[in-house]
Amino acid sequence: xxxxGPLALIFHTIFVIVMVAPILVVCLVAFTPEGFLSLPTNGxxxxxxxxxxxxxxxxxxxxxxxxxGALSSLVALLFAVxxxxxxxxxxxxxxxxxxxxxxxxxxIPHVVLGIAFLRFFTSAGLGGGFAxxxxxxxxxxxxxxxxxxxxxxxxxDRTVEMAAVSLGAGGWTLFxxxxxxxxxxxVISGWALAFxxxxxxxxxxVFLAAPGTETLPVRMFxxxxxxxxxxxxxxxxxxxAITMTALILLDRFYGLDRVLAGKxxxxx
Amino acid sequence: MSAVAEERSxxxxxxxxxxxxxxxxxxxxxxxxxxxxxxxHDWGQYKGIEPIFILKNWxxxxxxxxxxxxFWRTFRIAIxxxxxxxxxxxxxxxxLNRMSGRWKSFFLLVILGPLLISVVARTxxxxxLFGGNNGLVNKLLMSLGAIRSPIPFMFTETGMVIALxxxxxxxxxxxxxxxxxRLDPQIENAAMSLGAGPATIIRRIxxxxxxxxxxxxxxxxxxxxxSAFATxxxxxxxxxxVAATLAYDEFLNTLNWPLGAAVxxxxxxxxxxxxxxxxxxxxxxxxxxxx
Numbered sequence: 159x160x161x162x163g164p165l166a167l168i169f170h171t172i173f174v175i176v177m178v179a180p181i182l183v184v185c186l187v188a189f190t191p192e193g194f195l196s197l198p199t200n201g202x203x204x205x206x207x208x209x210x211x212x213x214x215x216x217x218x219x220x221x222x223x224x225x226x227g228a229l230s231s232l233v234a235l236l237f238a239v240x241x242x243x244x245x246x247x248x249x250x251x252x253x254x255x256x257x258x259x260x261x262x263x264x265x266i267p268h269v270v271l272g273i274a275f276l277r278f279f280t281s282a283g284l285g286g287g288f289a290x291x292x293x294x295x296x297x298x299x300x301x302x303x304x305x306x307x308x309x310x311x312x313x314x315d316r317t318v319e320m321a322a323v324s325l326g327a328g329g330w331t332l333f334x335x336x337x338x339x340x341x342x343x344x345v346i347s348g349w350a351l352a353f354x355x356x357x358x359x360x361x362x363x364v365f366l367a368a369p370g371t372e373t374l375p376v377r378m379f380x381x382x383x384x385x386x387x388x389x390x391x392x393x394x395x396x397x398x399a400i401t402m403t404a405l406i407l408l409d410r411f412y413g414l415d416r417v418l419a420g421k422x423x424x425x426x
Numbered sequence: 427m428s429a430v431a432e433e434r435s436x437x438x439x440x441x442x443x444x445x446x447x448x449x450x451x452x453x454x455x456x457x458x459x460x461x462x463x464x465x466x467h468d469w470g471q472y473k474g475i476e477p478i479f480i481l482k483n484w485x486x487x488x489x490x491x492x493x494x495x496x497f498w499r500t501f502r503i504a505i506x507x508x509x510x511x512x513x514x515x516x517x518x519x520x521x522l523n524r525m526s527g528r529w530k531s532f533f534l535l536v537i538l539g540p541l542l543i544s545v546v547a548r549t550x551x552x553x554x555l556f557g558g559n560n561g562l563v564n565k566l567l568m569s570l571g572a573i574r575s576p577i578p579f580m581f582t583e584t585g586m587v588i589a590l591x592x593x594x595x596x597x598x599x600x601x602x603x604x605x606x607x608r609l610d611p612q613i614e615n616a617a618m619s620l621g622a623g624p625a626t627i628i629r630r631i632x633x634x635x636x637x638x639x640x641x642x643x644x645x646x647x648x649x650x651x652x653s654a655f656a657t658x659x660x661x662x663x664x665x666x667x668v669a670a671t672l673a674y675d676e677f678l679n680t681l682n683w684p685l686g687a688a689v690x691x692x693x694x695x696x697x698x699x700x701x702x703x704x705x706x707x708x709x710x711x712x713x714x715x716x717x
Contacts, residue, residue: 161524162521162524162525166517166521166524167521169517169518169521170518170521170522170533173514173518173537174533174536174537176592177536177537177540177592177595178536179551179555180548180549180550180551180552180554180555180589180592181540181543181547181548181551182551183551183554183555183562184547184550184551184554187554195554195557237445237446237449238446240442240443240445240446241442241443241446243442244438244439244440244442244443245439245443247439248438248439250436250439250440253439256443256447259447259450260446260450262450262454263454265649265697265698265701266458266694267649267652267653267670267690267693267694267697268653268655269653269655269669269670269673269674269690269693270458270461270653270673270690270691270693270694273461273673273677273686273687273690274454274457274458274460274461274690275453275457276677277457277460277461277464277683277687278453278456278457278460281460293453294453296449297449297450297453297454300446354542357544358542358543358544358545360545360546360655360656361653361654361655361656361670364655364674365674365677365678375544375545375546375656378544378546378547378550379546379656379659379660382546382550382553382660383659383660386550386553386554390550391550391554394544394546394547394550397543397544397547398543398544398547401542401543401544402539402543404542405535405539405542409535
């Protein structure tokens with residue numbers, strides 16, 4: 159194959175700089191020693207990271223986001239693993255329609271989902287509660303949990319299962335000792351991707367969160383609406399650091415290109 | 427014995443999919459149906475939501491030019507964002523694909539990684555770069571001599587399109603990159619050996635083969651940009667509304683839920699029609715590529 163020419167490399171360099179610039183500038187401004195938004199020109203300071211401690215609502219929102227992400231991804235997997243096994247192994251009537259339904263939250267705008275859930279949970283008397291947030295997040299992360307589990311279940315070597323059956327294993331033992339360990343990398347990556355989706359969601363959650371159940375993106379968004387100061391950049395820098403760590407782990411564990419390959423595909 | 431096993435295997439898929447199916451019917455389809463119904467209800471400042479059947483909200487959206495302008499703006503921003511990501515993302519994916527192993531995976535990580543980084547944080551980055559008349563972008567452009575006076579980016583459609591294109595770019599690169607993986611590198615060499623120049627190779631060999639990737643990337647980018655909330659809300663502020671931010675305002679500020687539900691329903695229906703329609707068109711046009 160031909161190599162990239164100088165023009166292509168210049169284009170590539172500018173492209174990468176523009177892709178990284180907004181993220182970099184947030185992280186740099188977070189270290190400013192000044193009281194206003196500025197790039198740290200004379201010395202770095204951790205003052206704005208220490209200031210976060212004076213804003214308990216950010217810390218509370220962080221814990222809400224963490225709990226919500228971990229729990230909703232786990233619940234989504236409890237539903238997604240059996241569904242993935244059924245879709246991967248059986249040819250039954252309505253199989254394609256079911257798969258399309260389970261992936262449909264990818265196609266529905268999150269703002270519309272937020273509105274639908276707000277209406278639904280308010281009528282059900284759960285408005286603004288943590289339970290409502292969990293259920294809503296289970297729905298939006300379900301496609302990600304399903305897709306990675308499905309990939310693992312489809313690619314699984316079934317002769318191992320047959321061997322286990324011939325040795326007398328069945329039902330729950332078969333699943334726990336043979337099937338689950340075989341699909342575990344897909345399940346864990348599905349959990350991680352689902353967690354990141356839940357942890358990042360603003361468009362839907364902003365409709366459902368009430369004071370006390372605000373997630374970190376919602377808290378940040380509401381803060382930015384009033385004013386942008388270095389505090390919100392230091393909070394963002396922490397969020398970026400957390401995501402980067404998860405990303406690197408995901409890449410080591412499963413391969414980022416594989417995780418992302420199906421993402422955003424509108425469910426075809 | 428075998429009849430029992432067969433019966434079990436016929437029931438097994440339904441037993442396994444029943445719990446998620448009930449979940450999806452109960453907390454996805456029913457709430458969506460309730461939202462559509464809500465859009466036909468009446469609302470008043472003092473009486474609140476009145477559950478009667480009325481076309482008031484739909485009539486208001488159809489006749490008030492404010493909504494036509496807002497939906498047209500939403501559409502325009504989504505189209506421009508899609509064009510920008512296609513024009514820059516497709517060449518970048520091609521360049522990436524020609525890099526050697528280690529660089530390729532490194533830059534792929536750098537370009538796709540932002541997909542998973544908080545949208546609020548990424549948009550905040552653009553707000554910092556744009557920031558008023560002496561923002562970094564304007565300073566850079568002026569020192570390069572590209573512009574004389576600062577361009578307003580904050581609270582403008584220009585700024586929204588740039589920030590949205592940045593947020594959506596990974597989807598386009600990913601989609602074109604996937605199309606490039608299916609391409610046989612020997613075809614390029616074959617074309618070269620037959621005397622085709624670089625421009626001809628790109629135009630006649632590469633472009634037709636990656637077009638399905640560009641188009642399916644375009645559908646993803648378009649539908650996500652048309653319904654985006656965070657970026658338009660932060661860059662556009664309260665002045666420049668798109669469908670998603672307008673629905674948010676109706677629900678959480680004006681409290682006119684039925685009108686907000688009508689805006690949301692229209693957005694959903696329009697997007698589903700556009701996405702399903704263009705998917706069908708692409709699959710028919712490029713049937714041989716998908717086979």
